Amino acid sequence: MSILVDSRTRLIVQGITGRDGSFHARQMIDYGTNVVAGVTPGKGGTRVDGLDVPVFDTVREAVEAAQANASVIYVPASASADAILESADAGVQLVICITEGIPVNDMLRVHHLLAGGNITIVGPNCPGVISPGKCKVGIMPGFIHKPGRVGVVSRSGTLTYEIVYALTQAGIGQSTCVGVGGDPVIGSKFTDLLPKFEADPDTDAVVLVGEIGGADEEEAAAWYTRSPRRIRIVAFIAGVSAPPGKRMGHAGAIISGGKGTAKDKIETLMNHGIPVASDTSQIPDLVKKVPG
Amino acid sequence: MKIHEYQARSLFESAGIPVARAGIAQTPSEARAVAEKLGVPVAVKAQVHVGGRGKAGGVKLANTPSEVETAAREILGMKIKGSTVRTVLVMEKVDIAQELYLGMVFDRDHRGYTVIASSAGGIDIEEVSAKTPEKIHRVFVHPVQGFSPHQAREVAFRLGVPKKASLEIARTLVLLHRVFVQTDATLAEINPYVVRPDETTVAIDAKMNFDDNALFRQKSVESMRDTGEEEPLEVEAKNADLAYVHLGGDIGIIGNGAGLVMTTLDVVTAAGGKPANFLDIGGSSSPEKVRRAMEIVLKEPGLRVIFINVFGGITRCDDVANGLVQVFKKMNVPSPIVIRMTGTNVDQGMKILNDSGLNLKTFPTMQAAAKEAARLAKP
Known part of the structure; x- marks a missing residue:
């Protein structure tokens, strides 16, 4: 098994006629993802060069025509919040938003409008979700992954690839890798995804890749010890040397008011029994060593 | 994005908040x-x-x-x-009977906003929070439900000021929320907000910060940007669509992806080096972006070494290496360059770099590359 995406995923690409949307639609299809439709308002009925995927004006039409159950978003930041809401209105259960640069107020609105509903949002500002060998939704390079029993949750993009590549090189395969996104307001936090891995009989351990800013890592640590857990967690935190008050690339990677430092996060994780790698090259060994 | 007090004051004034x-x-x-x-x-x-x-x-x-x-x-x-x-x-000059703090911030942990009011105005609110937390009153503001006058009154009446002043403060809080949301702010602060001896109130300070991601729809806010207050290299990088942070050390850092660059800074620091900057050229690594990145990093005063750390994913290492060689052959780079690369086709990529005839030092691990960069930076 795996979480979120697998061979049953029937995917819509929102923004499929754009540069990123069409490029990654092709990459996903090549990986074996079942891309059933694309959506670009005003481009319904057209074709994207070299892609055998119908294009619709609205998500609702795409869902009805192609029985889609998931959507990935590659539309500009100014239109992304509405794209998420459109998918939600059309009954899509999983929405993965790749777009970077969405205003905080837009994501706050989306979060509260959809909170408590039967929908999972991943991202924005994320590489997406991949269940190796089954389904890739997003922009990550598929071929660095390998099917296996370790989950990955990460606030980062290329740093995740780096870690996944090291795992694969060490012979450790992955069940599902989720990029949760680098923004301060994201659809799924670590604590939303860890229970899904806990419930997945084919995941034994999870690598959690955090960074400065916010308190998602601390919440994950608290979740881990709240009740006995089947899965084991190994963590890495980026930004040990980051100065306070500076946004380190990601909108969410900022130490503000003395809160969200890497040091505090590492201490909290270790206090909750989660080993933290001091550099990325240690992660495969730590994963092999965690008692399970 | 930050603005000056006088600019925030005029936004408050337009919103109807009494200002000196x-x-x-x-x-x-x-x-x-x-x-x-x-x-x-x-x-x-x-x-x-x-x-x-x-x-x-x-x-x-x-x-x-x-x-x-x-x-x-x-x-x-x-x-x-x-x-x-x-x-x-x-x-x-305003006559002061009492100084208060009024503010509103984006509250990341609760995915909303928090209105903060305190009877201890005129001093740093974080200091008040640490020493006399009982003097701080907070109310969560729901992003969809908004902020009602009764919520504002509830906070205002807790401040221990005359009733007439409390009602004015409640009105100011409602207006502060309105201007905050309308301008995509992340912080709006009045410290101090003053109660005069005649129980009227007035703002004698103003501060606002804004969400950079929302500036595309806040043109009048963006027009208040004072680039003279920002790091010149950060301004230049922003214009080139690169994420840059000036850090002041002597090792220039370039990488693809924010998390990877942050990790590079950590590894360099752990090896005893001092990063000059944070520079993320984005997930892909086109030669054009590398060239612009190099041009900016080379302007860092006191630069001794450049450390490039790239993960080759969809853009494979051999393509990245060809791009780097192409850029370096056209540029006169006075500082030594340390490159660490990993990912798809890493061996071919390394070979291209090593056979280029350029003076590049390549390493397969971040740790080894960081150690070498730190060593080269020693005077």
């Missing part, structure tokens, strides 16, 4: 003219983005027009934590 009468000046004689219009005494306040200007001598009281001129002459051109004062705000 004031005007701005760029020269001592302009300051005098503003004071003559307002009537003395006045406060002359340095306009800089950094905090702590009072302690640095950037705020002075003046009782006569000629004192205003003298105060402005002293403050204009003053350096406060690296910022040069180019504008002063000349503000009427």
Whole structure:
């Protein structure tokens, strides 16, 4: 098994006629993802060069025509919040938003409008979700992954690839890798995804890749010890040397008011029994060593 | 994005919040003219983005027009934590019965906003929070449900000020919320907000920060940007669509992806090196982006080494290496370059770099590359 995406995923690409949307639609299809439709308002009925995927004006039409159950978003930041809401209105259960640069107020609105509903949002500002060998939704390079029993949750993009590549090189395969996104307001936090891995009989351990800013890592640590857990967690935190008050690339990677430092996060994780790698090259060994 | 006090003050004034009468000046004689219009005494306040200007001598009281001129002459051109004062705000002196703190912030942990009010105004709110937390009153503001007048009154009545003042404060909080949401702010702060002896109220300070991601729809806010207050290289990088942070060390850092660059800084620091900067060229790694990145990093004063750390994913390592070689052959790079690369086709990529005839030092691990960069940076 795996979480979120697998061979049953029937995917819509929102923004499929754009540069990123069409490029990654092709990459996903090549990986074996079942891309059933694309959506670009005003481009319904057209074709994207070299892609055998119908294009619709609205998500609702795409869902009805192609029985889609998931959507990935590659539309500009100014239109992304509405794209998420459109998918939600059309009954899509999983929405993965790749777009970077969405205003905080837009994501706050989306979060509260959809909170408590039967929908999972991943991202924005994320590489997406991949269940190796089954389904890739997003922009990550598929071929660095390998099917296996370790989950990955990460606030980062290329740093995740780096870690996944090291795992694969060490012979450790992955069940599902989720990029949760680098923004301060994201659809799924670590604590939303860890229970899904806990419930997945084919995941034994999870690598959690955090960074400065916010308190998602601390919440994950608290979740881990709240009740006995089947899965084991190994963590890495980026930004040990980051100065306070500076946004380190990601909108969410900022130490503000003395809160969200890497040091505090590492201490909290270790206090909750989660080993933290001091550099990325240690992660495969730590994963092999965690008692399970 | 940050703006100056006088700009935040005018946003508050347009929103209907009572603000002390004031005007701005760029020269001592302009300051005098503003004071003559307002009537003395006045406060002359340095306009800089950094905090702590009072302690640095950037705020002075003046009782006569000629004192205003003298105060402005002293403050204009003053350096406060690296910022040069180019504008002063000349503000009427307000009679004070009580100083309060009123603010609203984006509350990341609760995915909403928090309105904060305190009876301990005029001092740093984080200090109040640490020493006398009982003096701070907070209310969560739901992003969809909004902020109702009754919620504002509930906070205002807890401040222990006369009822007339409480009602004015509640009104100010509602207006503060309105301007906050309308401008895509992440922080709006009035410290202090003053209760006068006659129980009326007025803002004698103003501060606002904004969400950079929302500037595309906040043109009038963006027009208030003062690039003179920002790191010049950060401004240049922003114009080239690159994420850059000036850090002040001697090892230039370039990488693809924010998390990877942050990790590179950590590894370099652990190896005893001092990063000059954070520079993310984005997930892909096109030669054009690398060239622009190099041009900016090379302007870092005191640069001794450049460390490039790239993960080759969809853009494979051999393509990245070809791009790097192409860029370096056209550029005259005076500093040694350390490159660490991993990912798809890493061996081919390394071979391209090593066979290029350029003076590049390549390493397969971040740790080894960081150690070498730190060693090369030693004088």
